[in-house]
Amino acid sequence: MTDDAYLFxxxxxxxxxxxxxxxxxxxxxxxxxxVRAWLDAHGVTAASPDVRLLPPEETGAIPHGAEKLPVPLSDEELNQLRHALTPGALARVEEELLAYRDCAGERDALLARAVAAGIPPHRIVELTGEDARTVASAAARGQGGPSDPGPRQQ
Structure with a gap:
């Protein structure tokens, strides 16, 4: 692997x-x-659809015999390149992160509802990947445990 990206x-x-x-x-x-000399030698401009760029970790995918030139990119430029290569994948991961954020805020309530519905704590651990202590704590709160004051006396 090289430390340079490649124009090809x-x-x-x-x-x-x-x-x-x-x-x-x-x-x-x-x-x-x-780069200007390389582009001129091949009769193309940087805006040509024939000119492509790959980050260092993907340069092995460049077809054998393709005209190529190593180019150093800054960290910011490498990030731009990686984003340009996978806009759909990035959008999906961002959607997953937003969904996680939304459900993580309701985690304890969901765990308590699962226990109240009769799902055994070990199964909740398997399904959620949460720690068994977290599930037990949420179950205790859902059943009026120490961190849940329960119904108020009048």
């Missing part, structure tokens, strides 16, 4: 490999004399 040329712009340089955004390397 594809024969067919419909090839899903890599991200187009324009999809990644402004990259400092595109203004360097080496």
């Amino acid at each position: 040329l594809v024969d067919d712009p419909a090839t899903p490999l890599g991200a187009s340089a324009t999809a990644v955004g402004d990259l400092a390397c595109l203004e360097t004399p080496a």
Whole structure:
């Protein structure tokens, strides 16, 4: 594996490999004399759909014999490249994180409802991945345990 990302040329712009340089955004390397000379030598511009970019961890996917050039990217530029490559995957993970946040806020109430419904604590642990002590604590609170004051006396 290399520490550099690679610019490379594809024969067919419909090839899903890599991200187009324009999809990644402004990259400092595109203004360097080496990259300009490489683009000129191949008769393309950075905006060409034939010019693609892959991060260091994926450069092994570049087809054998493809014209390629190593380019150093800043950490921010690498993040931009990775986001350009997987916008759908990132969106799905962000949705999962939001769903987790939403359900995590209701965790104790859900655990207490599960115990009240008669699901054995060991099964709740298996299904949720929660610690057995957390499930027991939520069950105790749901049954008027020490952290639940229970019904008020009048």
